[in-house]
Amino acid sequence: PGWLSAKAALAQLVQIGREHDIPVMMVIIPEIHDLSDTYPFADIHEELALVGKDLELPVIDLFPFFQGCTPEEELWVSPTDAHHNATAQGMIAQGIVDALDSNNGDLLIIKEVSK
Secondary structure: OHHHHHHHHHHHHHHHHHHOOOOOOEEEOOOOOOOOOOOOOHHHHHHHHHHHHHOOOOEEEOHHHHOOOOOHHHHEEEOOEEEEOHHHHHHHHHHHHHHHHHOOOOOOOOEEOOO
């Protein structure tokens, strides 16, 4: 029910955006415990990107921008809080800017960001 409700809510958000001419996009921000080539949430990123594609929703997956950053703890708020710190937030912002720049601001293109 949670995943189905989330997809339904996302579809509703996309529809509202279209009705009011408001651009909507999905940005997939990686979980930062393991940013290696064996990233444990790659399948979830892929599933989210497919949902975006099905909804004709632009998707920016920031994992490629973070991939290989080690030690991951340097991106955490503190040793006991793995939320994204200021450095990681800056990487998120730069990744979004880079994706939009590479598409000339066109949100119609589904794009992955790379370093």
